[in-house]
Amino acid sequence: MSPDTLQPAAAATRSPSAGDEVPAVDILSAEKTYPNGTRALLPVDLSLREGEFVTLLGPSGCGKSTLLKMIAGLLEPSDGRLLLWRKPVAELAQTGRKMAFVFQSPTLMPWATVRSNVRLPLDLAGVPRAEAEARVSEVLALVGLAKFDQALPRALSGGMQMRVSIARGLVTEPDLLLMDEPFGALDEITRHKLDAELLELWRKKKLTVIFVTHSIHEAVFLSSRVVMMAARPGRVVEQFQIDEPHPRTADFLVSPQFAVHARQLQDSLLRASHEEDHP
Numbered sequence: 001m002s003p004d005t006l007q008p009a010a011a012a013t014r015s016p017s018a019g020d021e022v023p024a025v026d027i028l029s030a031e032k033t034y035p036n037g038t039r040a041l042l043p044v045d046l047s048l049r050e051g052e053f054v055t056l057l058g059p060s061g062c063g064k065s066t067l068l069k070m071i072a073g074l075l076e077p078s079d080g081r082l083l084l085w086r087k088p089v090a091e092l093a094q095t096g097r098k099m100a101f102v103f104q105s106p107t108l109m110p111w112a113t114v115r116s117n118v119r120l121p122l123d124l125a126g127v128p129r130a131e132a133e134a135r136v137s138e139v140l141a142l143v144g145l146a147k148f149d150q151a152l153p154r155a156l157s158g159g160m161q162m163r164v165s166i167a168r169g170l171v172t173e174p175d176l177l178l179m180d181e182p183f184g185a186l187d188e189i190t191r192h193k194l195d196a197e198l199l200e201l202w203r204k205k206k207l208t209v210i211f212v213t214h215s216i217h218e219a220v221f222l223s224s225r226v227v228m229m230a231a232r233p234g235r236v237v238e239q240f241q242i243d244e245p246h247p248r249t250a251d252f253l254v255s256p257q258f259a260v261h262a263r264q265l266q267d268s269l270l271r272a273s274h275e276e277d278h279p
């Protein structure tokens with residue numbers, strides 16, 4: 001085992017929360033069995049420091065989305081607990097922190113302009129119009145869509161629609177960004193471009209990100225840590241630190257270090273898939 005690899009047992013000790021630092025996310029033996037009896041997740045123990053970019057990677061059905069939805073408070077665990085800045089997910093507001101969720105599909109209102117789509121969370125929160133407009137302008141500039149603020153979603157490419165969705169997530173100024181395969185439906189080149197932009201946003205805004213993907217390359221490029229999961233039943237099997245410097249450019253993608261990490265994840269993914277075939 002390489003020094004970069006954390007044993008699942010080490011992950012269970014959740015050392016990041018041991019010191020003074022308040023962990024952004026603490027998952028304490030959280031598990032999920034759906035009402036139809038499907039054991040989607042065995043107990044998961046995982047802790048995230050503020051500012052980490054953690055990717056959940058694993059074969060189809062290993063519970064990535066289930067875990068992300070539990071962290072978002074969209075699903076209740078069957079047992080165990082999930083804390084955000086040491087408070088239960090439902091009490092996040094008391095921590096003064098905010099969370100946003102970006103789905104795989106941009107889910108934009110087709111009849112509304114880009115500007116109105118991005119402003120929606122602020123309108124729902126009752127933010128005064130002038131302040132809301134200023135914040136919308138700022139995030140649209142951040143994702144490179146300032147000139148398209150009056151466009152309707154159908155006039156935009158898939159990649160641009162995804163940028164609108166990300167802008168809508170960022171407009172509330174979240175501390176924690178949860179992303180469920182946000183670029184999975186995009187072509188390879190657009191995906192790389194958005195990956196690079198997302199990494200810049202993460203650095204600029206000092207976000208904590210949990211990102212679900214099927215792509216080993218995306219996981220290596222983006223992550224500070226990769227959590228490998230296996231299916232039937234879903235569980236965390238291994239973790240990998242990707243301690244490579246930033247900014248990560250296109251050169252990183254063709255570097256020997258990138259290839260080493262990709263190989264490790266490839267082997268781990270094969271092991272995870274094998275466990276599923278021979279539980």
Ligand SMILES: Nc1ncnc2c1ncn2[C@@H]1O[C@H](COP(=O)(O)OP(=O)(O)OP(=O)(O)O)[C@@H](O)[C@H]1O
Pocket residue numbers: 034035036038039040058059060061062063064065066067234
């Ligand atoms: N609402 C539900 N009711 C019953 N079973 C469900 C439900 N949602 C998901 N499952 C099952 O739970 C398991 C984990 O699903 P989940 O969608 O979390 O996995 P995933 O790793 O995100 O999959 P994928 O990579 O294909 O998106 C799967 O066996 C799935 O069929």
